[in-house]
Amino acid sequence: MAKIGFIGLGNMGGGMARNMLKAGHILKVFDLNDQVVADICEKGATAASSAVDAATDVDAVVTMLPADKHVKSVYLGDEGLIAAATTGTLLMDCSTIDVDSAREVVAAATDAGMSMVDAPVSGGVAAAAAGSLTFMVGGTENAFAAAEPYLEHMGANIIHAGKAGSGQAAKICNNMMLGIQMISVSEAFILAEKLGLEAEKLFAISSKASGQCWSLTSYCPVPGPVATSPANNDYKAGFAAAMMLKDLRLAQEAATSAGANTPLGKMSRDLYEKFTDMSADDMDFSGIINMLRNR
Secondary structure, three states, X not given: OOEEEEEOOOHHHHHHHHHHHHOOOEEEEEOOOHHHHHHHHOOOOEEOOOHHHHOOOOOEEEEOOOOHHHHHHHHOOOOOHHHHOOOOOEEEEOOOOOHHHHHHHHHHHHHOOOEEEEOXXXXXXXXXXXXXXXXXXXXXXXXHHHHHHHHOOOEXXXXXXXXXXXXXXXXXXXXXXXXXXXXXXXXXXXHHHHHOOOHHHHHHHXXXXXXXXXXXXXXXXXXXXXXXXXXXXXXXXXXXXXXXXHHHHHHHHHHHHHOOOOHHHHHHHHHHHHHHHHHHOOEEHHHHHHHHHHO
């Protein structure tokens, strides 16, 4: 049993924090949304007055924040977590941010005598609630070894990607593939409709053939074939289109910085920008099939 500061209790963080409580850890939590704090305190957590308070007198800190500016604001500076936390505190940032920002924050933590990993996740809201997330972890071997026992309470797959920032690199590469694949699967089902091929038949064939991928077999964008996919729930977000767009933008920024040629990644970003501009930012990213169908 450890004392953990948990900062960021949104769609993903809330489920993750609940799994930490189920594992028997003592949680001190903070979020700008008072209601989500109240909800998890009913489960046994204690409310912190600020992010710094959440990171004070604890063994480890987990953060799940929206973007790099939030991560740097929370961790860095004279009033940040790194300055406030006790030397030796383990820091785990599970946000999805750019690689350079992750490395900057980890370096600051290391200089202050703390172990830190960047540990973004894959799996969506359902996996966060179920404790079956995949964690892509960047940091030293020692930092990974320290973080792994905590992350195992929230995920089914804990993978050391390499040095600091490597977790973020893995996440944006993975989600660029995901965004591209969702568009390709959507286009295939739209074409099948036009050709008079039933969606169930295409799914039955492609899920066993060379076209299979997660966007098809686990998250099919048409109603029917996969009962748990958002397509069967009016595309209520499991992974919001706005979050996919954020990750595709990060991937393109990284590609530009690294000099990598990613034309399909760029096209996917452009299509998701159009999708979210249609007031669809809170819709599941698989709902892009409706935009493609109606264009």
